[in-house]
Amino acid sequence: MTTRDLLVIKNLVKRYDGLLATDDLSLTVREGELHAIIGPNGAGKTTLIKQLTGEIPSDGGQVTFAGQNLKRLSEPERSHIGLARSFQITSLFQDFTVLENVCLAVQAHSGHSFRFWKKINDDTTLTEPALDILRQMGLEPRAYIATSSLSHGEQRQLEIAVALATKPKLLLLDEPMAGMSQEDSEKLVERLNELKQRYTILLIEHDMDAVFSLADRISVLVYGRAIATGTPDEIRNNEDVRQAYLGEEA
Amino acid sequence: MSISPRLLINSALLIFLAALPFLTDWAGDSFYTGLVARILILAIAALSLNLLIGYGGMVSFGHAAYIGVGAYVVGIGAFHAFEDGIDWMLNGYIQLVIALLGSAFIALIIGAISLRTRGVYFIMITMAFSQMLYFTAVGVETYGADDGLSIYSRSDMLGLIDLNDEKSLYYLIFISLLVVLYLMHRLVGSAFGNVIRGSKSNEARMRAIGFSPYKYRLTAFVIAGAIAGYAGFLMANLNDFVSPDVMHWTRSGDLIIMILLGGMASLFGPLYGALAFLMLEEMLSSIPLTIGGLHVGEYWQLIFGPLLILIVLYARNGVDSFLPGARKNS
Numbered sequence: 001m002t003t004r005d006l007l008v009i010k011n012l013v014k015r016y017d018g019l020l021a022t023d024d025l026s027l028t029v030r031e032g033e034l035h036a037i038i039g040p041n042g043a044g045k046t047t048l049i050k051q052l053t054g055e056i057p058s059d060g061g062q063v064t065f066a067g068q069n070l071k072r073l074s075e076p077e078r079s080h081i082g083l084a085r086s087f088q089i090t091s092l093f094q095d096f097t098v099l100e101n102v103c104l105a106v107q108a109h110s111g112h113s114f115r116f117w118k119k120i121n122d123d124t125t126l127t128e129p130a131l132d133i134l135r136q137m138g139l140e141p142r143a144y145i146a147t148s149s150l151s152h153g154e155q156r157q158l159e160i161a162v163a164l165a166t167k168p169k170l171l172l173l174d175e176p177m178a179g180m181s182q183e184d185s186e187k188l189v190e191r192l193n194e195l196k197q198r199y200t201i202l203l204i205e206h207d208m209d210a211v212f213s214l215a216d217r218i219s220v221l222v223y224g225r226a227i228a229t230g231t232p233d234e235i236r237n238n239e240d241v242r243q244a245y246l247g248e249e250a
Numbered sequence: 251m252s253i254s255p256r257l258l259i260n261s262a263l264l265i266f267l268a269a270l271p272f273l274t275d276w277a278g279d280s281f282y283t284g285l286v287a288r289i290l291i292l293a294i295a296a297l298s299l300n301l302l303i304g305y306g307g308m309v310s311f312g313h314a315a316y317i318g319v320g321a322y323v324v325g326i327g328a329f330h331a332f333e334d335g336i337d338w339m340l341n342g343y344i345q346l347v348i349a350l351l352g353s354a355f356i357a358l359i360i361g362a363i364s365l366r367t368r369g370v371y372f373i374m375i376t377m378a379f380s381q382m383l384y385f386t387a388v389g390v391e392t393y394g395a396d397d398g399l400s401i402y403s404r405s406d407m408l409g410l411i412d413l414n415d416e417k418s419l420y421y422l423i424f425i426s427l428l429v430v431l432y433l434m435h436r437l438v439g440s441a442f443g444n445v446i447r448g449s450k451s452n453e454a455r456m457r458a459i460g461f462s463p464y465k466y467r468l469t470a471f472v473i474a475g476a477i478a479g480y481a482g483f484l485m486a487n488l489n490d491f492v493s494p495d496v497m498h499w500t501r502s503g504d505l506i507i508m509i510l511l512g513g514m515a516s517l518f519g520p521l522y523g524a525l526a527f528l529m530l531e532e533m534l535s536s537i538p539l540t541i542g543g544l545h546v547g548e549y550w551q552l553i554f555g556p557l558l559i560l561i562v563l564y565a566r567n568g569v570d571s572f573l574p575g576a577r578k579n580s
Contacts, residue, residue, distance in 0.1 A: 053458060079460030091458075093451040104448050107441060108460035114469065115441040123441075166459050 006031040006170055006200050007052075012061035014047055014224070021047040023224035025061070029170065034196040036203045036211045039221030045204045046088055048221070049174050052202075053085050054078045066169060080109070082169030086159045088178055088204075092147050098158060099143040102130035105165035130165060137161040137191065153184035157191070164195075171201045177210060189214060212236070220244070255574040260518050267424055271417050283420055284488070289528045290423045291484045294430050296508040296520035298477035303506065304514035305438055306470055307450030311373045312360065312380025313505050316475040318387065318497030319356055320349040320482025325399040325492035332402050342405030342413070349483040350476050356383070357475020361468045377499050387494035398493025405487055413487050423484050427521070430477060435517055437473070446470050510562060513570025522569035530554060 007029040014022035021044045029035045037045055050056045052063060054075040063070045070078060093101050103126045107113060110125065120126065134140045137157045142150060150158065160176060176192070177185045189210050195201065196214065205211050211218065212232045219229040222244045228235060235241055267286065274283045295317055302308040323345050331340035338344060360379045364372055388396045404413040413419050437443050449456050449463035456463050486492045495501070504527065512523020534550035546553075565571040 055454075055457070074462070075457045076460045076462045079458065085458055087455075087458075091452060091455045093448055093455065095451055096448070100444075104444060104456075105459040107444060108456075113441040113445045113461075113466065116443075117436050117440055119436075119439050120441045120444050121439065162455070162459060 004031045005029070006066060007202070008064040009052075010062045010064075012048070012051060012063065013059045014044070014051055014056070015059050020224050022051060022058070022061075025221075025224060025226055027219055027226050027229065029200060029202055030217075031200055033216040034192075034201045034203060034214055036205060036215035036218045037221055038205070038208070038211055038218060043221040044224040045221055046174055047224075049085055049172050049202075049204065052078075052172060053083060076108075079166055082167070083172065084163040084166045084168035084170070085172040086163045086174055086176055088174040090152075090155045090159055092155060092158060092162065094146075094148045096147055097144055098139060098147055098150065099127065099130055099134065101147055101158060102133055102161050102165045103127060105162045106130050109166055133161050133164050136164070136194075138187075153180050153188075156180055156184070157188065160191075160195075164199075169200065171195070171199045173201060173203045173205075175204055175206060177205060177207045185210065259573055263518075263521075264428070267427075271420050280416065283416060285528065285532065287420050287423050287488055288485075289524050290427050291481050291488065292505070292508065292528070293521045293524035294423075294427055294484070295478045295481040296505050296512070296524050297427075297430050297434055298474040298481070299505050300509050300514065300520045301434060301437065301446070301470055301474050303509055304516070304519065305443065305450065306446045306467060308365070308467060308471070309373050309506070310364070310376045310471070310474075311499065311502050311506065312376035312378075313474070313478055314497050314499070314501035315360070315380035315383045316353040316357055316478035317482035317485060317501070318383060318492075318494070319353040320479035320484075321486035321492040321496055322387065322393070322399075322482075323349040323352060323479075324405055324483055324486035325401055326393060327405070328401045328403055329393060329399055340403060340406045342407040345405050346480075346483055349479045353479025353482070354472050354476040357472045358468070361471030361475070365464060365467050365471065377502065380497060380502055381499055384494050384497040384499070387497060394493070396494055398491055398495070401486055401490045401492065404490070405483070419488060423488070426480070426484065431517065431521070433477075438517070442466065442469070507558060510558070511568045513567035513576075516567065516570045519568065519570045526569055530557070 005028050009025060009027040012022050012025040013020070025048065037048070039045055047056070051058045054070065054073060065081065065083060068081060073081070093104065096104065103120070106126045106129050107120070131140060131143060134143050137160060139154060139157055139161060142154060147155070147158065156176060156178070160173065163171060177188055180188065185207060192201070192214055203211070203214065215232055217229060218232055218235045219226045220235060220241045227244060228238050228241050230238065267290070270286055271283050274280050295313065299310065299313045302310050327339040327345045330336045360376065364375045364379065367375055387393070393399050407413060411418050411422060413422070438447070445461060445463065445466045448461070449467060453463055482496070485496065508523035508527045509520050510523070511526045512521065513519035531550065531554070534553050535547045537547045537550070539546040561568055567576060570576055
């Protein structure tokens with residue numbers, strides 16, 4: 001594993017009517033690692049993701065991704081330099097088929113779409129990579145059914161598949177296990193274990209078993225600040241973290 | 251490839267429309283050829299609007315404005331050819347190019363501004379723009395103001411097709427409809443159509459996976475505007491008349507009702523919708539019933555309104571819901 005820093009967050013700020021959702025936050029994600037962010041509800045985890053993807057503007061600070069300052073880049077532009085996110089609340093194209101969902105993400109990264117005539121559905125330059133990703137996520141047998149008829153667990157998997165289809169350098173996963181059954185969660189942990197071999201991942205998750213088994217490093221967010229960063233062992237033994245968040249869970 | 255019942259019904263309708271002028275000849279009543287020609291023109295406009303509403307989720311409430319632009323190009327051309335003897339202004343091809351470019355250009359401007367808004371604001375702003383054009387036409391005395399402009403000679407297609415012959419005009423309209431249907435079919439299934447449909451389905455996700463929907467939506471807006479402008483070109487030639495009334499916001503509303511009646515996001519929906527709308531108008535307004543000295547037919551909208559509400563409530567996809575193979579989930 002290299003130790004190059006892929007994502008560097010410096011003194012990031014986000015204010016909502018006097019409330020500091022992100023309070024002078026600094027954080028670094030190294031290339032190749034799975035970096036987990038934990039923290040109580042309202043710690044500003046999803047706000048941080050939205051600031052990173054450009055969905056909401058920041059009120060201060062600086063984010064550098066692969067050596068590039070993100071400040072002036074729009075959300076779609078950030079997708080094109082390799083930032084991809086999955087959504088905490090499933091956000092798919094419900095009236096598309098499973099395959100079409102992934103194809104659309106592949107299409108977004110295959111040049112412009114001002115092509116008005118040729119049929120897109122049987123374009124193998126889209127369907128082949130899309131089917132490949134569905135295979136990785138175990139969704140290939142479901143490729144041709146409507147997304148709305150997938151189970152919740154399958155929709156959560158598709159959520160990640162769509163993000164993968166944008167060929168990301170950094171995968172931002174916002175509570176991928178939200179609402180999943182114990183069994184589905186365990187399966188997803190296995191898949192994430194495979195994915196972390198190939199992708200740099202910033203993972204937000206409430207499932208502590210998943211976080212501590214997957215993460216190379218963990219940052220603890222409380223009231224918009226990273227109060228600690230370290231290996232799972234270091235975090236488990238950190239006095240501040242125990243007091244602020246983990247309690248008897250640790 | 252198997253032939254679905256739906257394809258069979260759609261084909262039967264097109265064959266019927268193709269044979270219509272001869273059927274009415276045989277029946278000795280050419281009134282219906284004119285009525286159906288009008289329906290087909292509105293179907294072309296509704297088809298173009300459905301690209302925005304049905305596939306793109308952009309409820310434009312000013313689509314009649316582009317019909318007006320196309321129609322006024324023919325009207326103004328004929329006016330100057332007649333009054334000032336400027337013959338080239340009667341040239342149908344020149345009129346056509348100006349009608350297409352003019353309506354596309356106006357759609358570009360209206361779209362560029364309107365598409366920065368969402369929801370109700372988008373509906374209101376598109377309506378406001380179309381009303382601006384309406385009042386502009388009302389204000390221009392030279393071209394008849396609110397009395398409109400009679401067109402003394404139809405577009406001169408230089409011998410290729412004689413628009414003064416009702417049958418020729420009907421077939422030009424019918425073939426135009428076929429072309430627009432095929433165009434829509436290709437467009438919706440293309441990479442571009444995918445972006446338009448995706449942006450309706452989930453705009454937040456579109457941006458997250460790297461699309462900027464705005465420029466694609468604006469392009470769809472311009473394409474739809476140009477097709478509606480073409481419909482206006484045909485309409486002026488059919489009616490021999492153009493007035494600001496074609497651009498009134500209620501005309502835009504009629505187009506939306508046609509789409510609702512026929513079924514959104516289905517290729518043939520707007521055609522069925524236009525047929526249903528004008529047939530209902532024709533039938534309801536000629537109800538031979540008088541209650542207390544009032545002709546029921548004059549108040550046909552009193553019947554049409556509740557009917558529309560029932561359709562929206564119980565048949566979300568309009569006529570399309572009754573055809574075999576209708577999609578149940580939307």
